[in-house]
Amino acid sequence: MPHDHDHDHDHDEGSALSPIALRVKALESLLTEKGYIDPEALDAIVETYETKIGPRNGAHVVARAWSDPAYKAWLLKDATAAIASLGYTGRQGEHMVAVENTPETHNLVVCTLCSCYPWTVLGLPPVWYKAPPYRSRAVIDPRGVLAEFGVTLPETTAISVWDSTAEIRYLVLPMRPQGTEGWSEEKLARIVTRDSMIGTGLPRAAA
């Protein structure tokens, strides 16, 4: 797949585009001509999900929960409200649940039926999250899937898999790593990876 990061799509050479790229270009042009879409609004959508709404939002939530026990309790009781209090609301995060990793239980989030994912806190999902290998195996072979992400858990740790079959969106609250005592919220947020909030990873170790 070509890695084309040119924002200025109007200047693409038609002859260089793949059939699907040509099809999407023709579709956008048709729908604009018919007045159904506003290309400026489309530019704004792309910009929003490339620069504004992404895993930094979720890392903020996690770092706050690690820093503030009252916030953590609120997050686990009413994640939608607790996350909204930090300014993250709306599309594909209307109904949130946070699930806490502990030494006894590790949480893993999947959508076997499509690609449901908490956009407000994690942005758009990565390709692997939407692809058949992950969607098929996360529920039947979670330990095998975790191994492919380089995560090995103690045999005594139970895995709790959350299949996002409705409009509830899940955020994993990872365990705070040892050696981070006294860290600021900003410093904590930097070790919270996207995958650690899906359950396919762990936070970066404290350096």
Place this chain on the structure above:
Amino acid sequence: MNGPHDLGGRMGFGPVRPEKDEPVFHADWERRAMAVTSGMDSTGEWTLDMSRHANERIPPARYLSMSYYEIWIAGLADLMTSAGLVTPEELASGRMMVPAKKVRGKLLARDLADVLAKGDPVTRDTAKPPRYAQGDKVRTRNMHPQGHTRLPLYLRGHVGEITRLHGTHVFPDSNAHGKGEDPHPLYTVSFSASEVWGKAAHPQDTISADLWEPYLEPA
């Protein structure tokens, strides 16, 4: 429907391939495909449940060979032609041949931040109390509807426990077919992995899914 999208527990797709420092989009057409689809969703001519069902209706051999945004574009074409917004000839040529249909809404750049921040909550007020309480044992129905459902195949006919109540939510099995929202209580139901997959599963692992009351019966 038991379509190609219902992937839980299926085999043969190979390993998961995480990508280091994955970009949000891998090509410019993916940016435009995502944005065009979002823009057209704002016409209000279909529901999210209808758009999911449009993707599920793609024939299995095609669905499984398509990339994610190819699936979105195919589903969108189906929705737009069904709603009478475009003709197949227009889709083929990329040129307007018949006048536009009047639609319910249009997404404008200046409204985007508000539209995204507001979202589209699916909880509904109802006087109907939930039938089940936390801790109740339930069995998922052995049902195989031709239409849209959010009860995955691998979780049908299994006994689980109600672990959380979520209030009353729009029911996709109805809403995907233009038959109204028909809201029902939604529950998180937790199953032991061995109940679903047999003795090979880790004895302590669990699987939870969010299921509407019509999917459940007392156990």
